[in-house]
Amino acid sequence: MKVIADVCIIPIGIGVSVSREVTACERVFWEAGLKTRLHAYGTNVEGEWDEVFAAVKRCHELLHEMGVPRISTSMRFGTRVDRDQTMEEKIRSVEQKLQS
Amino acid sequence: MKVIADVCIIPIGIGVSVSREVTACERVFWEAGLKTRLHAYGTNVEGEWDEVFAAVKRCHELLHEMGVPRISTSMRFGTRVDRDQTMEEKIRSVEQKLQS
Amino acid sequence: MKVIADVCIIPIGIGVSVSREVTACERVFWEAGLKTRLHAYGTNVEGEWDEVFAAVKRCHELLHEMGVPRISTSMRFGTRVDRDQTMEEKIRSVEQKLQS
Amino acid sequence: MKVIADVCIIPIGIGVSVSREVTACERVFWEAGLKTRLHAYGTNVEGEWDEVFAAVKRCHELLHEMGVPRISTSMRFGTRVDRDQTMEEKIRSVEQKLQS
Helix, strand or coil: CEEEEEEEEEEECCCCCCHHHHHHHHHHHHHCCCEEEEECCEEEEEEEHHHHHHHHHHHHHHHHHCCCCEEEEEEEEEEECCCCCCHHHHHHHHHHHHHC | CEEEEEEEEEEECCCCCCHHHHHHHHHHHHHCCCEEEEECCEEEEEEEHHHHHHHHHHHHHHHHHCCCCEEEEEEEEEEECCCCCCHHHHHHHHHHHHHC | CEEEEEEEEEEECCCCCCHHHHHHHHHHHHHCCCEEEEECCEEEEEEEHHHHHHHHHHHHHHHHHCCCCEEEEEEEEEEECCCCCCHHHHHHHHHHHHHC | CEEEEEEEEEEECCCCCCHHHHHHHHHHHHHCCCEEEEECCEEEEEEEHHHHHHHHHHHHHHHHHCCCCEEEEEEEEEEECCCCCCHHHHHHHHHHHHHC
């Protein structure tokens, strides 16, 4: 089952700056071979369900290993069985309508 | 790794009423032996990471088997290594402060 | 326009414990006269759109006044025009199906 | 108070395809003069608090006028008082660390 997801991981208890931890998670998604695209409030991730969620678990484990005491993640994820769809197609479908 | 989560599963493409599908997911969490508590915009779930996410995957699979073509889930989940915490403790800690 | 919402406000940069801030926001919703129900990962809020969002804004303002440097909130909210629905009805509709 | 937000609006009860409605909301953000950037699971929006939330309300009103009976939106939004920050800076701060 393929999933398109959006992940926003918030480290708590390490101060206001969290870009070091966000960067570490971005590397986890890359190393997992997942398609990923960073935006200003999270990261899009696309792949097989088990691989996507294994990477998210690895992010939590890694941040705790890095000394983060508490993590709160908000995530959206979608599956569909009516047809295949990629992240690029989702964006293109809206951009084409915007230009017409 | 223990996780406290909040899950809101939205079936798309089956009309405005989704309570049959929400009920089916609630049963999935129960059958998985997870602590769960329904609220007006989702369900709190507490348990071991792998069990919680296996149940969420089972919800997506089950709803697709029931004929739902597309699903969009929004989920929050938290882990912490500084101390153990249950769903009841999180609520009690706020309720005690509210009463004082 | 009536809205049923679920709000999870995360103060960042003040350490791991956030129950004092969550409590302060709960009071904001009460004082605004909104129907509210705390759960383990946020709070359900029901009311007129403008009143609900004014209260959420007041929460951010209040926490910053209390010294929180950074806040990240995740929120779900739903509106419908096909019929009226309350938080209690949403929960009851699932609980009835669970028992049958 | 400035806010950086991420908005994912899900029309319910109109079938599996929702790109027409997502496009209409994208236009609402543009017409409101807000900085916006579409991604595969929502849209980043940056601006003054009241303008951002007025635009989100306008999206719900517009979709209902277009015939959508039910809408469920998930939104993240952040404010900070320790310093100014733009969407571009948030992304750049992670991308620089990724490249080093």
